[in-house]
Amino acid sequence: MSVRFDAVTDYLSRTTDVPNYNALYTVMFWGKVAVDINNYGHFVALCATATEIGGDYYDSDFLGTDEDGTTFRCGAYTNATGNIFTGAALAVGPWYHFAMVRESATLLRGYLNGTSQGTSSQSVVSRTAVLGEFWGRFNGAYEINGNVAYIKAWTRALSQPEIAREMREAAPVSTVRLHTVVSASSALRLQNTARHYGRGVPTGYTANGALTTEVSPHVFAQRSARPVLGKAATAAAIFLPPLITAPYRPY
Numbered sequence: 001m002s003v004r005f006d007a008v009t010d011y012l013s014r015t016t017d018v019p020n021y022n023a024l025y026t027v028m029f030w031g032k033v034a035v036d037i038n039n040y041g042h043f044v045a046l047c048a049t050a051t052e053i054g055g056d057y058y059d060s061d062f063l064g065t066d067e068d069g070t071t072f073r074c075g076a077y078t079n080a081t082g083n084i085f086t087g088a089a090l091a092v093g094p095w096y097h098f099a100m101v102r103e104s105a106t107l108l109r110g111y112l113n114g115t116s117q118g119t120s121s122q123s124v125v126s127r128t129a130v131l132g133e134f135w136g137r138f139n140g141a142y143e144i145n146g147n148v149a150y151i152k153a154w155t156r157a158l159s160q161p162e163i164a165r166e167m168r169e170a171a172p173v174s175t176v177r178l179h180t181v182v183s184a185s186s187a188l189r190l191q192n193t194a195r196h197y198g199r200g201v202p203t204g205y206t207a208n209g210a211l212t213t214e215v216s217p218h219v220f221a222q223r224s225a226r227p228v229l230g231k232a233a234t235a236a237a238i239f240l241p242p243l244i245t246a247p248y249r250p251y
Contacts, residue, residue: 001149001215001216002030002147002148002149002213002215002216002217003135003136003147003149003211003212003213003214004146004147004211004212004213004214005135005136005137005143005144005145005146005148005209005211006143006145006209006210007035007037007041007143007144007145008209009208009210010137010143010208010209010210010211011052011134011135011136011137011143011209012134012135012136012205012206012207012208013052013132013133013135013205013206013208014132014133014205014206015050015132015133017179017180018046018130018131018132018133019046019133019155019179020129020130020155021046021061021102021124021127022105022124022129022130023102023155024102024104024155024156024157025101025102025153025154025156025157025179026099026100026101026102026152026153026154026156026157026158026163027044027046027063027099027100027101027151027152027153028097028098028099028100028111028151028152028158028166028167029043029044029097029098029148029149029151029152030095030096030097030098030148030149030150030167030216030219031043031095031096031098031144031146031148031149032093032094032095032096032146032217033065033069033090033091033092033093033144033146034092034093034146034147035092035145035146036068036069036092036145037069037143037144037145038067038069039067039069039142040064040065040066040067040073040142041064041065041069041142041143041146042062042063042064042065042134042137042138042139042142042143042144043063043065043098043135043136043146043148044062044063044064044098044133044134044148045060045062045064045132045133045134045138045139046130046132046133047061047131047132047134048060048127048128048130048131048132049131049132050131050132051132052132052137052138052139057077057082057139058077058079058080059078059079059127059128060076060077060138061075061100061102061108062074062075062076062138063098063100063110064138064142064144065090065144066086070089070090070091070092071086071087071088071089071090072086072087072088072089072090072110072112072117073085073087074086074100074108074110074117074118074120075108075120075122076120076122076124077122078123078124078126078127079126081122082120082122083120083121083122084120085110085117085118085119085120086117086118087110087112087117087118088112088117095147095149096112096113097111097112097113097114098112099111099114099158099163099167101157101158101163103157104157105123105124105125106121106122106123106124106125107120107121108120108122111160111163113167114160114163114164116160135148135151135205136148137208147214147216149217150170150216150219151180151181151182152178152180152181152182153178153179153180154174154176154177154179155177155179156176158174162174167219168219169219170219
């Protein structure tokens with residue numbers, strides 16, 4: 001299942017076991033824009049504050065939508081200085097795969113369906129330590145009206161081929177420095193299913209607002225010629241590169 005944000009009060013947060021945004025990391029997920037709010041929105045943000053109402057992006061990495069509500073947007077800030085890039089246009093309704101990858105202290109890359117959308121060259125050498133991870137809302141008024149599912153994170157920078165492989169699987173393909181796996185994106189079960197992989201303990205996502213649970217996308221895999229048992233008839237629309245053909249749903 002997926003978690004739905006309403007662009008009003010809904011968001012997820014945690015301040016424990018947050019991926020270090022000053023070191024190498026990868027955060028990926030399936031997401032969609034359910035309603036175009038014609039404004040900046042955030043799927044995910046890592047920042048130096050324990051609240052999602054940050055100081056105008058001070059010390060943060062984030063991925064979401066641009067001012068029009070439907071353009072890929074990703075960037076990094078150190079203090080009041082930032083470098084942001086935009087990418088492809090997003091349709092309202094279909095699912096996409098997103099990834100945010102810190103490759104070095106001066107390079108943050110964003111992916112859409114396994115294709116790089118650009119990079120941020122903002123240096124994070126002088127940035128303070130990470131304190132918060134937020135989904136669905138960041139910097140106060142900038143929410144997303146949409147869904148997320150199948151969250152995975154690593155404490156290393158995955159390569160493009162690895163990201164392309166991971167997006168075809170709901171379960172992690174690589175466990176090398178795997179940090180977080182959300183195996184069931186239910187608004188009622190996130191605290192129990194989001195786990196720090198190395199210790200196998202809950203990481204403590206907190207549900208804020210009135211989060212609801214909706215159908216998740218099918219995750220496709222070339223390795224399987226037949227679908228694993230699942231509710232195939234309820235699959236949501238999904239945008240994927242044409243080479244992905246065989247449905248696969250491990251959960």
